[in-house]
Amino acid sequence: MKKSKAFWAYLLIGIIIYAIVQFAMSSGMIGSYYSNMLITMCINVMLAVSLHIIIGITGQFSIGHAGFMAVGAYVSAIFTMKLELPFIAAIVAAGIIALLAGLLIGIPTLRLKGDYLAIATLGFAEIIRIVILNVDYVGGAAGMTVMRETTWSYAFFAMLLTIIVISNYTKSRHGRACIAIREDEIAADAMGINTTYYKVVAFGIGAFFAGIAGAIFAHNFYIIQPGTFGFLKSFDILIYVVLGGLGSLSGSVLAAVLLTAVSTYLAEFPETRMIIYSLVLILVMLYRPTGLLGTKEITDIFKFGKKGGKNV
Amino acid sequence: MLQVNNIDVFYGNIQALHGVSLEVHEGEIVTLIGANGAGKSTLLKTLSGLLKPKSGDVMYLGNKISGKPAQTIVKAGMSHVPEGRRVFANLTVEENLDLGAYLRKDKDGIAKDLDHVYELFPRLLERKKQLSGTLSGGEQQMLAMGRALMAKPKLILMDEPSMGLAPLMVKAIFEIIKMVNAEGTTVLLVEQNAHMALSVAHRAYVLETGKIVLAGSAKELKESDEVRAAYLGGL
Numbered sequence: 041m042k043k044s045k046a047f048w049a050y051l052l053i054g055i056i057i058y059a060i061v062q063f064a065m066s067s068g069m070i071g072s073y074y075s076n077m078l079i080t081m082c083i084n085v086m087l088a089v090s091l092h093i094i095i096g097i098t099g100q101f102s103i104g105h106a107g108f109m110a111v112g113a114y115v116s117a118i119f120t121m122k123l124e125l126p127f128i129a130a131i132v133a134a135g136i137i138a139l140l141a142g143l144l145i146g147i148p149t150l151r152l153k154g155d156y157l158a159i160a161t162l163g164f165a166e167i168i169r170i171v172i173l174n175v176d177y178v179g180g181a182a183g184m185t186v187m188r189e190t191t192w193s194y195a196f197f198a199m200l201l202t203i204i205v206i207s208n209y210t211k212s213r214h215g216r217a218c219i220a221i222r223e224d225e226i227a228a229d230a231m232g233i234n235t236t237y238y239k240v241v242a243f244g245i246g247a248f249f250a251g252i253a254g255a256i257f258a259h260n261f262y263i264i265q266p267g268t269f270g271f272l273k274s275f276d277i278l279i280y281v282v283l284g285g286l287g288s289l290s291g292s293v294l295a296a297v298l299l300t301a302v303s304t305y306l307a308e309f310p311e312t313r314m315i316i317y318s319l320v321l322i323l324v325m326l327y328r329p330t331g332l333l334g335t336k337e338i339t340d341i342f343k344f345g346k347k348g349g350k351n352v
Numbered sequence: 353m354l355q356v357n358n359i360d361v362f363y364g365n366i367q368a369l370h371g372v373s374l375e376v377h378e379g380e381i382v383t384l385i386g387a388n389g390a391g392k393s394t395l396l397k398t399l400s401g402l403l404k405p406k407s408g409d410v411m412y413l414g415n416k417i418s419g420k421p422a423q424t425i426v427k428a429g430m431s432h433v434p435e436g437r438r439v440f441a442n443l444t445v446e447e448n449l450d451l452g453a454y455l456r457k458d459k460d461g462i463a464k465d466l467d468h469v470y471e472l473f474p475r476l477l478e479r480k481k482q483l484s485g486t487l488s489g490g491e492q493q494m495l496a497m498g499r500a501l502m503a504k505p506k507l508i509l510m511d512e513p514s515m516g517l518a519p520l521m522v523k524a525i526f527e528i529i530k531m532v533n534a535e536g537t538t539v540l541l542v543e544q545n546a547h548m549a550l551s552v553a554h555r556a557y558v559l560e561t562g563k564i565v566l567a568g569s570a571k572e573l574k575e576s577d578e579v580r581a582a583y584l585g586g587l
Contacts, residue, residue, distance in 0.1 A: 109425070184422075216451060216454075217451075217454065220451050220454075223440035223441060223442055224439075224440055224441075225438070226402065226434055226438060226441065228440075228451075229402055229422045229434040230400060230402065230431070230438075230500075231455075232423040232425075232426030232427060232455040238377065289443070336368055
């Protein structure tokens with residue numbers, strides 16, 4: 041009862057934020073520059089949260105997340121541009137095909153551990169990129185032109201759905217099993233948790249939402265090219281998760297929002313942009329080595345505040 | 353209750369167990385002693401399904417369990433307290449205990465067993481909201497044992513519960529092992545601390561470089577010259 045109350049409260053806050061931004065956009069208070077930044081934020085939050093379930097919750101060090109994003113982007117582009125189906129169908133298809141790609145890659149590679157898994161996933165993401173690069177149907181290296189269909193509403197609700205599904209999954213019995221695997225795989229096995237199954241499920245869910253993020257992304261920039269989904273993109277996503285604090289969903293969200301804002305503002309200084317960006321990362325890691333929020337959630341901090349208030 | 357018939361276990365090309373056979377009867381405490389690298393932990397891991405034997409079989413309550421996945425074996429009523437405790441460090445004591453009952457669905461039974469674990473280990477009750485990584489070694493060992501008991505096992509496998517603990521704590525842990533056994537749980541105990549292990553066990557096996565070299569009642573082994581020379585400090 042208490043939990044569901046909190047859930048509705050957060051949902052309400054989310055919808056209020058959505059409504060305010062939507063109003064500001066339609067009345068012209070937020071120009072196209074900032075509305076674009078807000079949509080990019082939503083996409084990056086989705087990518088960060090979908091990788092968070094794989095790395096932060098289940099502890100599987102996967103660094104090929106841009107590969108699933110690429111699958112989602114191209115599948116959705118084929119749906120809208122070649123098959124001329126509605127955008128919403130393209131989004132769903134992007135998620136499902138990315139999920140299948142996730143299972144295909146996850147089942148053989150999740151037997152590996154630590155750095156071996158990281159290298160294998162990185163390799164798979166590159167394979168996806170190279171395959172796309174060599175398929176003329178989707179434009180090869182020149183890329184594919186895509187209609188602009190993404191709006192603030194699509195981006196925001198896709199993000200909200202991602203956060204709701206993944207935070208509820210984490211709190212469920214299944215989520216607890218995934219956390220046990222992260223903490224100690226042998227002990228989790230000895231408790232009777234089917235470790236392979238849960239690793240594959242987490243991988244599938246992560247790939248699904250990365251695919252949806254890819255679909256939203258593809259329909260935001262008029263053109264998609266295989267180069268966009270290289271390993272640098274994978275590292276960007278990894279940085280959100282690590283910087284936010286491994287294991288903290290709100291940390292991933294916060295880091296994705298902050299870093300998107302930082303890199304948007306720095307776009308005005310192209311010569312020094314990467315230097316400043318790297319400095320921000322180094323400073324955070326020096327002073328907050330466990331990430332911005334560590335393993336805590338923003339909601340935990342509020343809870344402490346409430347308790348303190350009662351005692352006084 | 354448990355019957356191990358002639359199992360061979362390999363790590364890659366290296367053979368860790370050579371034709372090991374042993375038996376555990378219901379209600380007993382059986383201990384397995386031996387030096388480092390003798391294959392004690394390998395044997396326990398094979399029993400609980402974390403490793404698969406290349407040949408031979410393991411029978412538990414009349415069913416063949418060798419080659420079955422770990423979750424099937426836990427479900428059948430055998431749980432494993434792994435070596436080095438392996439608690440889930442970033443989860444609280446209570447969350448750790450809940451995970452022990454992961455395969456059970458009977459909510460009332462779980463609540464009852466949780467109370468019972470807190471009775472056996474009052475220290476865990478005091479610290480139930482604390483992260484388990486912040487517990488002392490002895491408390492972590494208690495937690496690992498409590499977690500295994502939450503699965504409501506008929507047979508509990510314990511891998512070196514005394515490892516790295518102060519002598520007083522070792523004594524307390526062994527008292528609890530006796531209590532758990534008195535309540536009807538059969539115990540298979542792997543130990544390097546042969547003296548303590550033989551003083552609580554009914555029967556014992558001695559494992560050396562992957563082979564069982566001696567077997568008998570704990571009392572017999574305690575008095576045998578070979579065991580005294582090799583494991584009890586040659587008195």
